Amino acid sequence: MKCSAITQFGFKKPALFFVASLFILGLMTACGKKEQATTKENSSSAIVFNVLATSDLKDAEALEAKVKAATGIELKFTFGGTMESTEQVLSGKSKADAAWFANAKYLLSDPQGQSRVKLQEKIMLSPLVIGVSESAADQLGWKPGVNVSWKTVTDAASAGKLRYAMSNPASSNQGFMAVMGVVAASSGKTEALTAQDVNIPIIRDFLKGYRLVGDNSTYLAKKFIEQQGNEGKDSINAFINYENWLLALNNGGKLKEKLRLIYPHEGVATADYPLMLLNESRREEYQKIIAYLKSEEAQIWLAKTTLRRPLSPEVLKQVDYLFPKDQLLIELPFSTDRLLADTLIEAYLNEFRKPIASTFLIDTSGSMKEGTRAADLIQALQFIAGADNSLTGRFSRLTSREKLWMMTFSSKVRDPVYFQVPEAKATVQGQLAKTDSSEKQAVFLQVRNFAENLRMDGGTALYDGLYIALNNMASEKNKHPEYAYSVVAFTDGQANSGRSLEQFKQDYGQLPETVRAIPVFMVLFGEAKERELEELIKITGGKVFDARKTPLATVFKDIRSYQ
Template sequence: MGRHNMSDPYATDGTRQAPRARRRTVAIATVLVLAVAGGTAVVAQNGLLPSFGDSCDDDAVRLDLVASPDVAPALTETAEYVRDNDVTSDGRCLDIRVTDREAYKVADSLRSGKGAPDFEVWVPDSSLWVEQASAGDERVPLTAAGNIATSPVTMGMVPSAAKSLGWPEKKYSWAELTAAATAGDKLRLGAADPARSASGLLALTKIGASAKKSGGADSDTQVAATAKLLAQRTSDSDAQALETVARDDSGTERGNPRRNQALVVSEQAAFTHNDDAEQAGSLQLFYPKDGSPQLDYPFTLVDESRLSTDESRAALRFMALIGEQRGAKTLRSHGFRTGTGEATGALVTSAGGSEPQPYRTAASSQPPSAKQVQETLGMWTITVQSARLGVVVDVSGSMAQVVPGHDQSRLDVTKSSLIQALSQFTPEDEIGLWEFSTLLDGKRDYRKLVPTQRLGDRTKDGSTHRDRLTAEFGRLQPVPDGATGLYDTTLAAYKEAQSSYVSGKFNAVVLLTDGANEDPGSISRSGLVTELEKLADPKRPVPLIAIAVGPDGDEQEVQEIAEATGGSGHQVDDPAQIHEVILKAIMSAGQG
C-alpha cells in the first residue's frame, strides 16, 4: 500500500499541524482493516508491520484514543509500554494517548455530528454504542476493525444473598433469577441505567427474551414490572452502581436500606470490585443457564477518511499489539477475557464465579437483535418516566381494507398491534383512547371513548383500566363511508393533552391514520401547524407521535404535523409494526 502526499499531522511536541491534501478510498482502507483484524499476528511475524526494537524517529505518530472507563486503564498500560519501549509503526514511534469517557456520551456526540471528534480511535464497551452512534442523520462515519476483549454480563450478589438462592449449585435462567431476586422484596436488586449502560441494557433485553421463551402469557407485563422495580434502584453508570453494593454480609450495612444486595454487573466489573472489597462485601456471580450477553469492546476508527495512512496503520498496529501476548496478558490482569472468550479459573474465581455455575459457556449467548434492543429501550423509557398517552385512532371507511399477508382489515391489525403495545406499560402509566372519522359525534370528527387514567385503577366492577382499554381497542370498527377528519381531531387531541399535562410523566399524543385529511370544512394543514407551534411549550412538552398506516398514508404530512410539537412522524406499510414504532418513538422523544 503506497504512501500519500501527506505531512506528519502531529509535531514532536504533540501539536497538530495543518494537513495537506489527503484522501484515500474507503475500499482500500476497509481492505486494510479486514486484513489486520483477520491476521494481525501473522502480519507482525512476517515483518509487514515493524515490531519491537526498530529505530525510533523523532516524529512519533500520535493518536488520541477514547475508551470506556472499565477498559481505559488496561489500554493506558499498553500505551505506556509502547511509548517506553519505542514501539514503531512503519519506522515511526507510536504515541497513543488514552482518555476514559462514558460510551453513551460519545455515542450521542458522534450521532449528532456536532463538531469534529477530538480523537481518532474509540473503544466503547459494546458494539451497541457503535450501532447507536451510526443511527443519526448527521453521524460521524465509524469503522469497526475488530474486538479486543469480552466480558459476560452476570448478576452478582453479596455472599448471604447468593447463599439464600443456592449459589453456586443452583442454576437459573435470566427470567428465573430475576424473579427469585425480586420476589416479595426478598433482595434489593440494582443496575446501571440501561439508557446509559450496555451492561444494564443487555441484561434487561436478555431478561425480556428469557421471559418470552418461558411462555408466560403475561411475560411482557412481567418484564415491564421488573423494569419498573429496577428503575427505582438504578445508577447513572456502572461505577456508581458498584458503589451501591452493601459492604457487610447482612446486605443492610447497619440498616441502610439503599444498599443493594444484588446487582447486574459484568464479570470484569465484579473482578475489579472484589479486588478492593472486604470479603463480606464481595460479589458472587450467577451465570444464567440461558447464556450471558457479552460486552465486546470494538476497536473503532473514527471518520477514517480524515486519517492519514500513517495514522490508520498506527491505529491498527496498536490494535495488533493489544491482541499479542503482552497486550492480552494486560487485559486479563484487569479482568477481561481475550481470544475466544474462554476465561481462566483464576479470573472467574477473582470475579466471584465458581462451578457448577456455567461460566465456561457464558460466551455462547447470541447478541440481541437491533429490534430487541429498540423495544427494550422504548419500554425502559416509559417505565422510568411513566407515560401519559392519548391514543387517537382513525376509524374511517378505508381502515376496512384488507392488509396483504394478514387476511384481516387494516383496523383489525392495528387493534392487535395496539393491544400488544399496551402490554409494555405498567399499572402506573396513564392511557386514554379517542376514535375519529368525520362527523362522528355531532359536528365533531372525533369521539372520546376512554379517559386518560392509570392502567392499574379499578373500575366499579373490579376490573382495571387496562382491561377496559383492551376491550375498547377490540371494539373499534370502521365507519362505513366515513372520511378522514385528521386536522380538527389532531388539534383537539393536542389541546386536551396540553391542558391535562402531568408533570413528572412522559406526556404524548399517539395518532394513527391511514390517509390524508378529507374534511373540507376543517382547519388547513398550514393552519394546524401554526396552531400546534403556538401550543407547544418546552416547559410542558407533549410530543405528537403520528403514524401513517398503510400505502395511502402520507408520511410527509404526519412528519410536518408532528415536528411542530417536537414529536415525530412515521410510515408503516404493515399495521403489525405499529407497536414497535410506538416504543421506538417514545424512546427517541423521551431521550430528547
C-alpha cells in the first residue's frame, strides 16, 4: 500500500474507526521511517566530493558530469596554481576531499605532505617537451628524426637562438619541472639528485632563452599566439610545456606556424596526474571515482578531450593517432630532497633568472579610506617585503637585484620612491641553501615602512600615472636592457582626474615600441571599472587581476608569477 493512499480511507463506525486509527498510525510511522531513511540516503549520496585541482586541468572539468553519470557521486573541482594548491594541502587549510595535480613529487617531498595524502593513483600521462616553431627548428637543424639533447637546447637558448615561453618555476609545475629536467640531464645520473648535481652555469645558460613569463598555460598560450614570429630580439619561437598543451595549440588553428615537438633524447619529466585522497572518510567514493577514471571509457575520453596519454598500453593503441609517432619516452630522475627543490627555486628567483624592474602605481585617493582597502593594500605591500613567511609568501617576495619604484597618485601623480634589493652572493655548487642577507632585510624594512606611511586623500589620476610610469620604465630600459620590466597598477575607483582612457590611448600610441612592449598589470578592487581596465590591457599587454573577491595579498602573489 502506498503511503499517499492512507488518507483515501473513510470510516463511519467508532470501533472500526479506533482499530483503523491504530492501523493507519502504524502505517504512517513505518512510512515516515522509510521516507526519513530514503532522505538520509539521498542526502548522503548528494554530499559533494570536492577536488582541489591545478589550473592546467580545467580542460577536464567536464568530468564532473561524467563521474556523476557513471557513479552517482557529485564531483566538484576548485582550480588553483601549483604552489598555492600545494600550500593549502600542506597547511591542512584545504577543505577538499582530494587533490589532483600534474604530479605530486614536490608535495610528497615534504613529510607533512606525505601525512596529508592517504592514497594516490596515477590517472594519465603527459611528458614535458619543447615546442619549437617549425621554421626556427629547421634553422637550428632540429629536423624530424634528429636526436636533440638538453645540452643542444641549452646552447641554443644561451646563444639567443631559442627564445621560449614557460610558466614561472617558482609558482607553476611546468617551469619547475623544466628546470629540474635540465639539472637531471646535465648530471648524467639515473637516480635521485642532490645539491651537488646542480650545474649552475648550465642553468644560467638555459634561462637566457626565457622570454615570456606567466603563471599558467592558458595565459602563456594566449600570449604565445600573439607574439609568435614577431620581429626583433625579443620575439618568441618556442614554448616549453606539457605535450598535451602543445598538441592542442597545433590543433587549434591560431598559430602563425605549427610547433615541432622536441623530446630530448636523455629523457623528459612526465606528469602522471595523481588523484590524491585527503579525507579518509571519503575513501569509498574516492575508490569509485578512481575505478571510473581508469576505465577504458574514461581513459579514451581523457585522451581525446585533453590529449593526455592513457596509462594502459592497450588503450593507448586505440588512440595512438593523437600523439607523435616513434617517441621513446625516457623518464629523468627527480630529487626527493625538499631542501634541494626549495633552494633551487630560491636560486632561480634571486640569481639565475632575469632580474625584475617594475613600477608599482598605487592609488592613494580618498576612496581608499573606505572599509579595509588601505589596510589591505599596506598588508599586501608588506607581505612582498618579507612579512609573509608562508611557502607562497617566500616565493613571491622581492628578489635579489630587483629594482622597484613606488609611485603614488590621487588627484596628481607624485614622484616615485626608489628601492633596490642588493645582489645575492653567488651560489656555490653543492651548497644551495641560503638566508636573506642583512642588506636585503634592510631594504625589506624600508619598503614596509613606506607602505605603513601611505596616506589616502584626493581624486584618481590613474591614466596620468600610467603614462608617467611607462615613460619612467622606458628610460630605465634604455639604460639597463638586461632587466624584465613591468608596471603594476592598483586602483579602487574610476579615473576622475587628468587624462581619460581615450586620451591615454592616443598618447600611448605615440610612444616608442620599446615602451609599448612593457606589460601593464592592473589590480581591480573597490569601484574600479572592470570593462575599462580590460580595454586598457588589450593595448598595453599584461593582465587584469580581480581583488574584489580574492584577498589583495593573494593577488599580489599572483602578479609576482607574471613578472
